[in-house]
Amino acid sequence: MAMNQKISDLTAAGEQVYHLGFGEARFPVHPKILAAFHAHATERSYSPVIGLPELRANVADYYKRKFNIQAVPNRVMIGAGSKSLLYAAMAALEGDVLLPVPSWVSYDTHAYLTGKQVTWVDTRPEDNYCLTAEGLEAGLKLARANGQSPRIIVLNSPSNPTGAMIPPQMMADLMVVAKREDLVIISDEIYAETAYGDIPHASPAHYYPERTIITGGLSKHLSLGGWRLGVAIIPNNDFGAELYRYMTSIASNIWTTASAPIQYAAIVAYSNDPDLDEYVKICTTINGYVTGYLYDTLTESGVPCAVAAGGFYVYPNFAPWREVLAAKHDVHTSQDLANFLLAENHLATLPGSDFGAKPSDLTLRLATSYLYALTEAEAENLLTVYQQNLPREEFLRQACPNVVATCESFKSLVAGLKK
Ligand code: PLP
DSSP, X not given: OHHXXXXXXXXXXXXXXXXXXXXXXXXXXXXXXXXXXXXTTTOOSOOOTTOOHHHHHHHHHHHHHHHOOOOOGGGEEEESSHHHHXXXXXXXXXXXXXXXXXXXXXXXXXXXXXXXXXEEEOOOGGGTTOOOHXXXXXXXXXXXXXXXXXXXXXXXXXXXXXXXXXXXXXHHHHHHXXXXXXOEEEEEOTTGGGOOSSOOOOOGGGTOGGGEEEEEESTTTTOOGGGOOEEEEOOSSHHHHXXXXXXXXXXXXXXXXXXXXXXXXXXXXXXXXXXXXXXXXXXXXXXXXXXHHHHHHHHHTTOOBOOOOSTTEEOBBOGGGHHHHHHHHOOOSHHHHHHHHHHHHOEEOEEGGGGTOOGGGOBEEEEOHHHHOSSHHHHHHHHHHHTTOXXXXXXXXXXOHHHHHHHXXXXXXXXXXXX
């Protein structure tokens, strides 16, 4: 909020601010999904708590087809965004929670709200800040030494805040430990379809389906965050049956059901439609141009970053300039660094410490999605310019010049630190 106030003040003073603070996809609503929404605007009755049967059937097929997940419709739950389902899963499960450092902000709060203790588990820049099997073992040991009873781990690949993905072998090794320890995995796969690199998407459910809960939804790859439609895929076994019952009870008492017109639109979004597949591919390619360009600019300037492969995020680490930042600019923490970047370069970012990283780490989360389009017209223009098949940099110069300007600003920042 403090950052937003500073951004508003600068903007009101006529200054250009490069907004890397929010991760919200900005592409237009696909016409077929929009038509389905319009056609069902008069659907005003409560729908089943778990979601419309046709939607649950489509979601199960979709996860089988796209991700090779053995989902069944009567273990698919529809929610008001995946956040509600993440919360319900956390509330329904027993035991304490392990979270890799860094992790998205809400998992920690969900654990707190449901009376669970959290152990933050260290990761290493060399592993792209992904949790390894050894890291998980160390985290379990630490949690138990602190008197906790760790039973749940939340994984998120591609990751918000790092943009990194857990490669298949690392996931397989991690799941050997998870299975041996009988842990439950909450696998937040909301960014799965925004992966633009060549790392294949690995779900814990590929290796340990009996205890993996997957969450996803329409917010990211279809830019429909405000429509609030999420999905959860629960294991098809006795454990899953009981969990499904608990989660249904929580949903029934808290949000009742997802919005009916949106569920009808989601039936189309989860149908087997090559037009929609193509659309998601284009949006993902554009996101890859933008996010990849920022990542390349930073790494070519010598700033270490997690290898960005999905989502809208780049996670640079300014530790190589720790001394100069402290001596010349009074920057000692990632929050100081974010404040400094906003004041000096008008770059609005979030500190890694907001995501559980040590304040002294000097990491930042950069979100690219507000850079490429803010208005509907800018979002449409991205798609129009994309049709010209331009090389990446030319595309960015024409369709989203703010991205290029942001990268120039980062370059001059780093050049100044090197002096
Ligand atoms: N998980 C992560 C990692 C996110 O970044 C977000 C949204 O920012 C969500 C979940 C929530 O998504 P939804 O819109 O489905 O609630």
